[in-house]
Amino acid sequence: GIQVEQSPPDLILQEGANSTLRCNFSDSVNNLQWFHQNPWGQLINLFYIPSGTKQNGRLSATTVATERYSLLYISSSQTTDSGVYFCAVLLSNDYKLSFGAGTTVTVRA
Amino acid sequence: DSGVTQTPKHLITATGQRVTLRCSPRSGDLSVYWYQQSLDQGLQFLIQYYNGEERAKGNILERFSAQQFPDLHSELNLSSLELGDSALYFCASSVGTGLAYEQYFGPGTRLTVT
Numbered sequence: 240g241i242q243v244e245q246s247p248p249d250l251i252l253q254e255g256a257n258s259t260l261r262c263n264f265s266d267s268v269n270n271l272q273w274f275h276q277n278p279w280g281q282l283i284n285l286f287y288i289p290s291g292t293k294q295n296g297r298l299s300a301t302t303v304a305t306e307r308y309s310l311l312y313i314s315s316s317q318t319t320d321s322g323v324y325f326c327a328v329l330l331s332n333d334y335k336l337s338f339g340a341g342t343t344v345t346v347r348a
Numbered sequence: 349d350s351g352v353t354q355t356p357k358h359l360i361t362a363t364g365q366r367v368t369l370r371c372s373p374r375s376g377d378l379s380v381y382w383y384q385q386s387l388d389q390g391l392q393f394l395i396q397y398y399n400g401e402e403r404a405k406g407n408i409l410e411r412f413s414a415q416q417f418p419d420l421h422s423e424l425n426l427s428s429l430e431l432g433d434s435a436l437y438f439c440a441s442s443v444g445t446g447l448a449y450e451q452y453f454g455p456g457t458r459l460t461v462t
Contacts, residue, residue, distance in 0.1 A: 272451065281453075282438060282453040284350065284453070287450040327391075333404075334381075334403055335393035336383075336440075338392075
Protein backbone atom coordinates (compact mmCIF):
# COMPACT_ATOMS: atom_id res chain seq x y z
CA GLY A 240 0.00 0.00 0.00
CA ILE A 241 0.87 3.64 -0.14
CA GLN A 242 3.52 4.90 2.23
CA VAL A 243 3.00 8.24 3.92
CA GLU A 244 5.99 9.55 5.82
CA GLN A 245 5.99 12.66 7.96
CA SER A 246 8.97 14.52 9.31
CA PRO A 247 10.14 15.46 11.81
CA PRO A 248 8.36 13.14 14.26
CA ASP A 249 8.67 15.72 17.04
CA LEU A 250 9.14 19.47 17.05
CA ILE A 251 9.61 21.80 20.01
CA LEU A 252 9.17 25.50 19.30
CA GLN A 253 9.40 28.71 21.21
CA GLU A 254 6.32 30.88 20.91
CA GLY A 255 6.69 33.14 17.88
CA ALA A 256 8.92 30.79 15.90
CA ASN A 257 8.24 29.52 12.39
CA SER A 258 8.37 25.89 11.32
CA THR A 259 7.94 23.56 8.35
CA LEU A 260 6.42 20.08 8.49
CA ARG A 261 6.91 17.66 5.62
CA CYS A 262 4.82 14.84 4.20
CA ASN A 263 6.21 12.45 1.57
CA PHE A 264 4.01 9.92 -0.19
CA SER A 265 4.92 7.00 -2.38
CA ASP A 266 2.23 7.07 -5.08
CA SER A 267 0.01 9.39 -7.09
CA VAL A 268 -2.85 10.77 -5.04
CA ASN A 269 -6.18 12.43 -5.73
CA ASN A 270 -6.58 14.00 -2.35
CA LEU A 271 -4.27 15.25 0.35
CA GLN A 272 -5.46 16.68 3.63
CA TRP A 273 -3.68 18.16 6.64
CA PHE A 274 -5.21 17.81 10.09
CA HIS A 275 -4.43 19.11 13.56
CA GLN A 276 -5.26 16.83 16.45
CA ASN A 277 -5.59 18.96 19.54
CA PRO A 278 -4.83 17.77 23.08
CA TRP A 279 -8.50 16.79 23.49
CA GLY A 280 -8.21 14.38 20.58
CA GLN A 281 -10.28 16.29 18.03
CA LEU A 282 -9.14 16.09 14.40
CA ILE A 283 -9.46 19.51 12.83
CA ASN A 284 -9.33 19.99 9.08
CA LEU A 285 -6.58 22.42 8.14
CA PHE A 286 -6.21 22.07 4.38
CA TYR A 287 -7.57 20.08 1.49
CA ILE A 288 -4.67 20.45 -0.93
CA PRO A 289 -4.08 17.81 -3.64
CA SER A 290 -1.85 20.35 -5.43
CA GLY A 291 -0.78 23.98 -5.27
CA THR A 292 -0.55 26.38 -2.36
CA LYS A 293 -3.14 27.57 0.14
CA GLN A 294 -3.03 29.90 3.09
CA ASN A 295 -5.24 30.23 6.15
CA GLY A 296 -4.09 32.82 8.63
CA ARG A 297 -0.72 31.83 10.07
CA LEU A 298 -0.83 28.46 8.37
CA SER A 299 -0.06 27.67 4.77
CA ALA A 300 0.48 24.50 2.78
CA THR A 301 2.06 23.54 -0.51
CA THR A 302 1.70 20.24 -2.35
CA VAL A 303 3.93 19.32 -5.27
CA ALA A 304 2.09 16.27 -6.55
CA THR A 305 4.60 15.47 -9.30
CA GLU A 306 7.35 15.18 -6.69
CA ARG A 307 5.09 13.49 -4.14
CA TYR A 308 5.43 15.76 -1.17
CA SER A 309 3.53 18.36 0.77
CA LEU A 310 4.70 21.00 3.25
CA LEU A 311 2.82 22.65 6.09
CA TYR A 312 4.14 26.00 7.31
CA ILE A 313 3.36 27.39 10.73
CA SER A 314 4.35 31.01 11.23
CA SER A 315 4.50 32.98 14.49
CA SER A 316 3.58 29.85 16.43
CA GLN A 317 1.32 30.07 19.47
CA THR A 318 0.83 27.66 22.37
CA THR A 319 -2.56 26.74 20.90
CA ASP A 320 -0.74 25.30 17.87
CA SER A 321 0.50 22.44 20.05
CA GLY A 322 -0.74 19.00 19.14
CA VAL A 323 -0.20 16.40 16.45
CA TYR A 324 -0.29 17.31 12.77
CA PHE A 325 -1.34 14.57 10.37
CA CYS A 326 -1.01 14.34 6.64
CA ALA A 327 -3.48 11.99 4.93
CA VAL A 328 -3.71 10.98 1.29
CA LEU A 329 -6.27 9.27 -0.91
CA LEU A 330 -5.10 7.17 -3.83
CA SER A 331 -6.70 7.16 -7.24
CA ASN A 332 -9.63 4.68 -7.25
CA ASP A 333 -9.54 4.42 -3.48
CA TYR A 334 -11.96 5.49 -0.79
CA LYS A 335 -9.98 5.66 2.39
CA LEU A 336 -7.55 8.23 3.67
CA SER A 337 -4.12 6.80 4.51
CA PHE A 338 -2.55 8.68 7.38
CA GLY A 339 1.05 9.37 8.22
CA ALA A 340 2.33 8.81 11.74
CA GLY A 341 2.08 12.51 12.51
CA THR A 342 4.38 15.28 13.76
CA THR A 343 3.99 16.17 17.43
CA VAL A 344 4.42 19.92 17.87
CA THR A 345 4.99 21.48 21.28
CA VAL A 346 4.99 25.28 21.46
CA ARG A 347 6.46 26.71 24.66
CA ALA A 348 5.54 30.12 26.04
CA ASP B 349 -17.14 22.34 14.60
CA SER B 350 -17.03 20.05 11.54
CA GLY B 351 -20.77 19.37 11.55
CA VAL B 352 -20.22 15.63 12.11
CA THR B 353 -21.61 14.42 15.42
CA GLN B 354 -20.69 11.31 17.34
CA THR B 355 -22.15 9.77 20.47
CA PRO B 356 -21.19 8.88 23.07
CA LYS B 357 -18.00 10.84 23.68
CA HIS B 358 -16.66 8.33 26.15
CA LEU B 359 -17.49 4.69 26.74
CA ILE B 360 -16.08 2.37 29.39
CA THR B 361 -17.02 -1.27 29.22
CA ALA B 362 -15.74 -4.71 30.13
CA THR B 363 -14.17 -7.40 27.98
CA GLY B 364 -16.69 -9.58 26.20
CA GLN B 365 -19.32 -6.85 26.00
CA ARG B 366 -20.92 -5.26 22.96
CA VAL B 367 -21.23 -1.54 22.25
CA THR B 368 -22.72 0.67 19.55
CA LEU B 369 -21.17 3.93 18.39
CA ARG B 370 -23.33 6.41 16.53
CA CYS B 371 -22.47 9.00 13.90
CA SER B 372 -24.48 11.67 12.10
CA PRO B 373 -22.81 13.09 9.00
CA ARG B 374 -22.75 16.72 7.93
CA SER B 375 -25.94 17.91 6.30
CA GLY B 376 -25.86 16.94 2.64
CA ASP B 377 -23.05 14.39 2.96
CA LEU B 378 -23.84 10.91 1.64
CA SER B 379 -20.61 9.11 2.57
CA VAL B 380 -19.69 7.99 6.06
CA TYR B 381 -16.32 6.55 7.02
CA TRP B 382 -15.17 4.92 10.25
CA TYR B 383 -11.57 5.12 11.45
CA GLN B 384 -9.83 3.71 14.51
CA GLN B 385 -6.96 5.45 16.26
CA SER B 386 -4.91 3.33 18.61
CA LEU B 387 -1.50 3.95 20.13
CA ASP B 388 0.20 1.08 18.31
CA GLN B 389 -1.62 1.20 14.93
CA GLY B 390 -2.14 4.91 14.41
CA LEU B 391 -5.17 6.08 12.41
CA GLN B 392 -6.64 3.27 10.33
CA PHE B 393 -9.63 3.06 8.04
CA LEU B 394 -12.30 0.56 9.01
CA ILE B 395 -15.25 0.85 6.64
CA GLN B 396 -17.14 3.23 4.35
CA TYR B 397 -20.80 3.58 3.43
CA TYR B 398 -22.27 5.66 0.65
CA ASN B 399 -26.00 6.40 0.61
CA GLY B 400 -26.80 3.29 2.63
CA GLU B 401 -24.52 0.85 0.83
CA GLU B 402 -21.15 -0.49 1.94
CA ARG B 403 -18.45 0.78 -0.43
CA ALA B 404 -15.12 -0.18 1.03
CA LYS B 405 -13.67 -2.21 3.84
CA GLY B 406 -10.34 -1.74 5.52
CA ASN B 407 -8.80 -3.38 8.54
CA ILE B 408 -12.11 -4.14 10.21
CA LEU B 409 -12.33 -7.16 12.47
CA GLU B 410 -15.10 -9.72 11.99
CA ARG B 411 -16.32 -8.84 15.50
CA PHE B 412 -17.08 -5.33 14.21
CA SER B 413 -19.94 -4.40 11.92
CA ALA B 414 -21.51 -1.20 10.70
CA GLN B 415 -24.52 0.08 8.82
CA GLN B 416 -25.87 3.31 7.39
CA PHE B 417 -29.56 4.03 7.80
CA PRO B 418 -32.00 5.75 5.40
CA ASP B 419 -31.56 9.04 7.27
CA LEU B 420 -27.81 8.61 6.57
CA HIS B 421 -26.69 8.26 10.16
CA SER B 422 -24.37 5.34 10.79
CA GLU B 423 -23.68 2.95 13.63
CA LEU B 424 -20.54 0.95 14.34
CA ASN B 425 -21.14 -2.18 16.41
CA LEU B 426 -18.25 -3.71 18.33
CA SER B 427 -18.80 -7.10 19.96
CA SER B 428 -16.85 -9.58 22.10
CA LEU B 429 -14.69 -6.66 23.11
CA GLU B 430 -11.05 -7.20 23.96
CA LEU B 431 -8.57 -4.98 25.77
CA GLY B 432 -6.91 -4.21 22.45
CA ASP B 433 -10.10 -2.64 21.12
CA SER B 434 -9.54 0.33 23.40
CA ALA B 435 -9.08 3.25 21.03
CA LEU B 436 -10.48 6.49 19.71
CA TYR B 437 -13.08 5.81 17.03
CA PHE B 438 -13.72 8.53 14.49
CA CYS B 439 -16.50 8.95 12.02
CA ALA B 440 -15.95 11.13 8.97
CA SER B 441 -18.25 12.24 6.19
CA SER B 442 -17.96 13.63 2.68
CA VAL B 443 -20.32 14.74 -0.04
CA GLY B 444 -19.41 11.98 -2.45
CA THR B 445 -17.30 8.88 -2.55
CA GLY B 446 -13.64 8.51 -3.43
CA LEU B 447 -11.74 10.84 -5.72
CA ALA B 448 -11.52 14.45 -4.71
CA TYR B 449 -13.89 14.80 -1.79
CA GLU B 450 -12.70 16.34 1.45
CA GLN B 451 -13.47 14.25 4.52
CA TYR B 452 -14.62 15.95 7.71
CA PHE B 453 -14.13 14.23 11.05
CA GLY B 454 -16.33 14.08 14.09
CA PRO B 455 -15.04 14.57 17.66
CA GLY B 456 -14.57 10.83 18.17
CA THR B 457 -15.72 8.26 20.71
CA ARG B 458 -13.10 7.18 23.22
CA LEU B 459 -13.64 3.51 24.04
CA THR B 460 -11.96 1.97 27.07
CA VAL B 461 -12.26 -1.77 27.56
CA THR B 462 -11.36 -2.97 31.05
